[in-house]
Amino acid sequence: MQGFFHSVRLNEARCKGCVNCIKHCPTEAIRIRNGKAEITEERCIDCGECIRQCVNHAKTAVTDKMANLDRYRYNVALPAPSLYAQFPVKVQETEIETALISIGFDDVFEVAWAAELVSAAITEFLNSPIRQTHKKPLLSSACPAVVRLLQVRFPELLDNIVPLPPPVEVAAIQARRDAATKTGFKPEEIGVWFITPCPAKATTVRHPLGVKESALSGTISMARVYGEIRRAMRHLQHRHDNPKGLGRSGVGWAAPGGETEAAHIENVLVVHGIHAVAELLEQMAMNKLNDLDYIECLACEGGCLGGPLTVENRFVAEKNLKNRMRNMPEKIEQEKVELSPEVQPVEPRSMLAMDNDIAAAMRKIEAMDLVLMRLPGLDCGSCGSPSCKALAEDIVQGRANETDCVFRLRERVKTLAEEMVDLAQRLPPSLNRTTGNDLEDDDET
Amino acid sequence: MGEPVLSVVFELIGGDFSLAGDASSRVKRILQQAGIPAPVVRRAAIAAYEAEMNVIIHADGGTMRLEIHPDETRLTVADQGPGIADVGQAMQEGYSTAPDYVREMGFGAGMGLPNMRKCADRFDIVSAVGEGTRIEMVFRHNGPA
Known part of the structure; x- marks a missing residue:
């Protein structure tokens, strides 16, 4: 790879x-x-x-630069719902959208709209007969970091992912279609940019998950766009009117529980924070959560509101979001819209095996155990590996040495020093005066 | 030199729910590191968990022995517990002798032994009242026969 x-x-x-x-x-x-x-x-x-x-x-x-917009004749911004939570409620959504236009985009298309559609599709899927053949509980497909965690650490749970595309991909396809109709430009002349709260989504553009290829042209960091929006707001001239608007159920996806609430799922568990997610998936893999219908896992604490590329404190952002949602209709899309793109199964990317050959892997596990017994078990990280266990694995895989451990090194130095003292005290007979003299005397006789 | 075998023994302590699942997670991790196919790992891990819980719920203690062969994984769980009077009855889904406090914790639904049998490609159980129970399970790496 x-x-x-x-x-x-x-x-x-x-x-x-x-x-x-x-x-x-x-x-x-x-x-x-x-x-x-x-x-x-x-x-x-x-x-x-x-x-x-x-x-x-x-x-x-790493996300795209605003300058990359120059590659296209027409550019559409796709704000993640979390963007609106970065601003206090007194800043109107239309002002934020207008600012996006004034910093270089030609149009704005709401990912929240697509989130509404996906919510409806999740509800429909849960009530359909196909669902019976599917494994329980279902896992959300929305957070790409979680899907990749499944690929790497829980390949056995990949089949539990709900077979529906993430909202951002649905939005990207529709945004390009709408823009093409409106402008008459070819689809490839239209840039579609996700304003992302996280690097996980940025990677998805190049390495799509669950879809054949991403419909996005790229992603732009929310933190970067935030700064530009702030500056642009000081002198907004015209007013951009978004024909679609924003609905509560779609915008709610930005916070933990928003997805399952919008899909009206009751027997659900909502987990956020990557370590909490990993711990829960461990339980799920042991068949301990089979009574649940759905699990909404989000890699960031606070969901997308806690994304590494957000600006506002996540608790403040959540308050902003909830306040905004109060003034929104539940839904903006009343029609049933056919969902595209089609979903593809997510392939495992398992990295856990020590070797491709089982017998060789078994030997390595045994060797690793022996190494681990010699390590101090402090998990200090000074060797550059996250834990003694990880160092043992690195050593067996030839990526590290036992003396990378400062404690093992110290022991080795101590043993060596003792040996040197011991050696220093040993003299060859020719230099050894106490016994040597006797020998000389003997020789003279 | 015969075929390579990797064997690890885990001690199980009866009644200690704070450690419940520890041995089976370690079994799972080792199987993953050995590169055993994911569906086999999953079946073995679930069976190991059920067996581990049985020892913790019913016995004073016991051992879980993991043996990985190139073509199959064997799990042997032996305890010094009360033993099972009627193994046939215990193998029925929903039959349980777990005390209330255990059921309140969400365990003891009477699915343990039937689940283990479902997960394993071979399942043998020997039990004597007052002496203990010994379960041997085999998981073939090329899937169920």
Whole structure:
């Protein structure tokens, strides 16, 4: 999987090689090598947890530049519902939309609209006979970091993902269609940009999940757009009127529980925060949650409102969102719209096996156990691996040495020093005066 | 040199619900590291969990032995528990002798043994009242026969 595109990157100049990120990575994808954090591409799920944890701001999310809009004749902004939660309720939605136009977009298309459609499709799926053949409970397909966590750590649960596209893809297709009709431009001349609260969505454009290819042209960081919107707001001239508007049930997707509430599912569990999600999936894999109908898992604490690329504190953002929702109709789309794109099964990306050959893997597990017994078990991270267990695995895989452990190194130095003292005391007979003299005497006789 | 076998033994402590599921999660992790196919890992992990819970609920303690062979995984769970008087009855879905406090915790629904049999490709149980129970399960890596 060489050259796998990741939105989450390291800013080398800022990285001090501390252990904050390696300790918090849910897939143990980071090691410290040569004093810098190194991300293992195959394991990274772009959840952005390391961005949140890095005190030196050395982890960043790569998204498109506004300048990339120049590649298209017509550009549509697709704001994630969480964008509106970044502003207090006194800033009207139309003002935010107008600001998007004034910073370079030609039109705005709401992802919240698509979220409404997907909500209805989830309800329909849960009540359909096909659902009976599907595994229970169903898992939401909305959060790409969660879907990738499933690929890497829980491949056995991939079949439980609800076979429906994430709202952003539904929105992207419709936005391009609408723009083409309106302008007469060819679809490829139209840029469709998701204003993203997270790097996970940015990666999805290059490596789509559950759809054949992403309909998005790219993603633009919410934090970056936020700054531009703020500046543009000072001198807004015209007013952009969004014909579709915003509905409560679609906008609610930005917060935990919004999806399942919009889909009217009662027997549901809502989990947010990548570590809490992993723990729950562990339970699910043991068949402990079979009584549930649906699980809404979100990688960020606070759902999309807590995304690494959001600006506002997530609790404040949630208040903003709830206040806004109070003034919205439940739905804006009254018609039933056929959902596209079609969904594809998500393939596993399992990285857990020690070797492709079972016998070789078994030998490595045994070797790993022996190494682990010699390690101190402090999980200090000084070796550059997140835990002693991870170091043992790295050693067996040839990616690290036992002396990378400072405690093992110290022991080795101590043993070596003792041996040297011992050796220093041993003298060859030719230099050994006490016994040597006797021998000389003997020789003379 | 015969065929490679990896074997690990886990101690199980009866009545300690704080550790419940620990041994089976470790079994699962090892099977994943060994590269056993995901559906087999899932079946074995679920069976291991059920067996582990049975020991914790009913017995003072016991052991779970994991043996990985290139073509199959074996799980042997033995306890020094009260034993099962009527194994045939215990194998029926919904039959349970778990005390109320255990059921209140959501365990003891009488699905443990039937679930284990469903998950395993081979399932053997030997039990003697007053002595204990021993369950042997085999999971073939190329799926159920």
